[in-house]
Amino acid sequence: MIPAPFAYERPTTVDEALQAIAAGGEDVKILAGGQSLIPVMRLRLAAPETVVDLTRVTELRGVREEGDVLVIGAMTTHHDVITDPLIAQHAPLIAEATETVADRQVRHRGTFGGALAHADPAGDLPAVALALDAEFVLAGPNGRRTVGASDFFVDYLTTALEEGELLVEIRVPKLTGSWGVRYEKFNRVAQAWSIVAVAAAVRRENGHIAEARIGLTNMGPTPLRARATEAALAGAAVTAEAIADAARSAAEGTSPSSDLNAQADYREHLAQVLTRRAVSAAAGL
Amino acid sequence: MTSINVRVDGASYSDDVEPRTLLVHYLRETLGKVGTVVGCDTSNCGACTVHLDGEAVKSCTVFAVQADGSEITTIEGIAGGDGALHPVQKAFHEMHGLQCGYCTPGMIMASIDLLKENPSPSETEIREGIEGNLCRCTGYQNIVRAVQQAAGEMSGATGGQA
DSSP states (O other): OOOOOOEEEOOSSHHHHHHHHHTSOSOEEEESSOTTHHHHHHTTSOOOSEEEEOTTOGGGOOEEEETTEEEEETTOBHHHHHHOHHHHHHOHHHHHHHTTSSOHHHHHHOBHHHHHHHTOTTOSHHHHHHHTTOEEEEEETTEEEEEEHHHHEEETTEESOOTTOEEEEEEEEOOOSSEEEEEEEEOSSTTSOOSEEEEEEEEEETTEEEEEEEEEESSSSSOEEOHHHHHHHTTOBSSHHHHHHHHTTTTTTOOOOOOSSOOHHHHHHHHHHHHHHHHHHHTTO | OEEEEEEETTEEEEEEEOTTOBHHHIIIIISOOTTSOOOOSSSOSOTTEEEETTEEEEGGGSBGGGGTTOEEEOGGGOSOTTSOOOHHHHHHHHTTOOSSOTTHHHHHHHHHHHHHHOSSOOHHHHHHHTTTOOOSSSTTHHHHHHHHHHHHHHHHOOSOOO
């Protein structure tokens, strides 16, 4: 199908983009890579009055270091994330999860910030951002503010972005020390959403697990941390038994949905199995 | 209407388009480049794959206005000036990497993109490389063989084709 007509704005700076959003009327959509927005516009599930295309806002692209933090521009494409040397060095979990996003054509267009701002609970990157304690920098008419990942994801397809605001960059604390990471994803085919996926980062120290961070994809309306498993792993031995024990509580506090792909209880089972696999791999077993 | 300037298969075009016009519809209906086909219209099948500034994209999921100032290559623009088939086209022909042929333009454009990044992919890498393209006839066996043959020919070739 062909999308409904809309007014098209193509700013070249963040300031111009904010002005275009403010002047765009009641229903403004921000076009990043378009790999989620264009399909829903084609189905006319969205029919915005104005589309503000960020393609030419070059200041939003690229990855840089700021001390202990990696700063990823919201318009950095999935393809550029996968091939970025700074991400490979300091946040390899992001690259590993991004490689599982859709297919190469979609990864050429789709963006890191777009996927996060879309906040689909079945999307791969929100759980990764949550596991890495990322911070989101939002620009608005009154300046910029920073929101932590646990406050950014509010509900199904809903973030802390207020009307008139724009996600400009994502700040990811570098992993320092001996961390291992793994993204375990369960889905049918490339273009299908994750039925469940688990993002794990594990820090080992003196033969034990010092710290584990586990993000869950599609186990509720927002990405979630597997807090009970994280607590059980702190100080645990790096053994298959200890990890399996801890992983049994991976679905605690989650509220997965039932749909055509899976019932809620099956998703709870998957969360446990995938958490065991992800943590084992991240811990080097 | 918004005016755009694009280069498609080596020729320059200036047109006024509605912002909602999808790139695939611009290519087919305004420029007559009907070699690029619409398959699923849901960003799944990859039949409409073209190269936008050298990268494979699904042209049903890009607005034509987003291509303003860009270089686009379609299936119609990859053969040599003398009509000689691109090595990937030739390999699909020789290995019979198709049955009905509907997915073929997208398969070939995705395969060229893959081989540019990874000139000698393993079978698994080929299957992952074309995971965004669906073929409902062949079961992919001969498509994978075609990409393997093209990889061999292109790595040994001196013609310098993209």
